[in-house]
Amino acid sequence: MTAITRNNDSPAITNSENTEDSERSMAIESYLEYTKTILPAMATSLVSQSINSANQLVTWPIQNDHCFQRVVLDTICQAAWYDVIPSPAYKNLSLEQARAAKALCEKIANNQVCLTTLNNKSKTWRNKQATFDF
Secondary structure, X not given: OOOEEXXXXXXXXXXXXXXXXXXXHHHHHXXXXXXXXXXXXXXXXXXXXXXXXXXXXXXXXXXXXXXXHHHHHHHHHOOOHHHOXXXXXXXXXXXXXXXXXXXXXXXXXXXXXXHHHHHHHHHHHOOOOOOOOO
């Protein structure tokens, strides 16, 4: 049975709702920290560089905070985020979306996903050219 708490003039709020709101807030806070601070810092450091199979130095294709936010949100929505989530996105993420955004940020930071592929998919959903072929 779920416990119910009441404030003087507030409607009943269950403990499970409080827990979900808290978890959602923490996941959003983590997503914002990754996209505003951690990932941009990594993008400009040696951490984001690696050597590919052709022995070439590979760097991350994006460096700015808003680009990381675009890529993460587009990826979790599998579309341009603004077609799925009302703006401002971080205030309107569901618990599931916030969890997914946080998890994807962690995978990007640990090089467990290809950021170039995610960036190109994001551009495709926005009908923008992903790369130039010369």
